[in-house]
Amino acid sequence: DTEVTQTPKHLVMGMTNKKSLKCEQHMGHRAMYWYKQKAKKPPELMFVYSYEKLSINESVPSRFSPECPNSSLLNLHLHALQPEDSALYLCASSHLALAGGSYEQYFGPGTRLTVT
Amino acid sequence: RKEVEQDPGPFNVPEGATVAFNCTYSNSASQSFFWYRQDCRKEPKLLMSVYSSGNEDGRFTAQLNRASQYISLLIRDSKLSDSATYLCVVRTLRSYNTDKLIFGTGTRLQVFP
Numbered sequence: 001d002t003e004v005t006q007t008p009k010h011l012v013m014g015m016t017n018k019k020s021l022k023c024e025q026h027m028g029h030r031a032m033y034w035y036k037q038k039a040k041k042p043p044e045l046m047f048v049y050s051y052e053k054l055s056i057n058e059s060v061p062s063r064f065s066p067e068c069p070n071s072s073l074l075n076l077h078l079h080a081l082q083p084e085d086s087a088l089y090l091c092a093s094s095h096l097a098l099a100g101g102s103y104e105q106y107f108g109p110g111t112r113l114t115v116t
Numbered sequence: 117r118k119e120v121e122q123d124p125g126p127f128n129v130p131e132g133a134t135v136a137f138n139c140t141y142s143n144s145a146s147q148s149f150f151w152y153r154q155d156c157r158k159e160p161k162l163l164m165s166v167y168s169s170g171n172e173d174g175r176f177t178a179q180l181n182r183a184s185q186y187i188s189l190l191i192r193d194s195k196l197s198d199s200a201t202y203l204c205v206v207r208t209l210r211s212y213n214t215d216k217l218i219f220g221t222g223t224r225l226q227v228f229p
Contacts, residue, residue, distance in 0.1 A: 042203060042219035042220065043160065048210075048214055104150060110159050
């Protein structure tokens, strides 16, 4: 089973709202990722968690706050977003990177976020 | 220069055609290489990993040339269902146990009847 699930599928929020995106996997992966994808662009990495600890933050604004409560779950807390933050937010997971390994990342279906 | 470069296309081909996509990457320390497929408004799905010896999966053949930092994907006997965007993806090791995928901008394929 290579399934990564994400909720909600769609989200519309105002600029003063607080919302959370959720991601779950049961493949035993210890690396989890958040990506942002705008239309006709490739996914852009936002955050990486390894062993439930934040290992990469790609200079993402603080209005995006990730959280990894356990090895299966990954959340992205949203607060005071801007209209330009509207995008498809993708979660992915993989086994941990080891030099010489080839660990594929598996993506969830994404949350399509619209900020009004 | 982008880290991973692809011809954006679109490639418009008839059913049954053979089509080839190319990709170049700039970081010679890149660890692993992949082709992902992405349908409109869907998530990227792993199509295949790419190995130095070349590998084949049904109608799909991937090749890697590390010396030239070049990756290719060949699709034979194209089907209508092959219409999608094909993303060339390179994995680099950022730190111990943490890696990063670098995506090309994708090549759009449209197969017509």
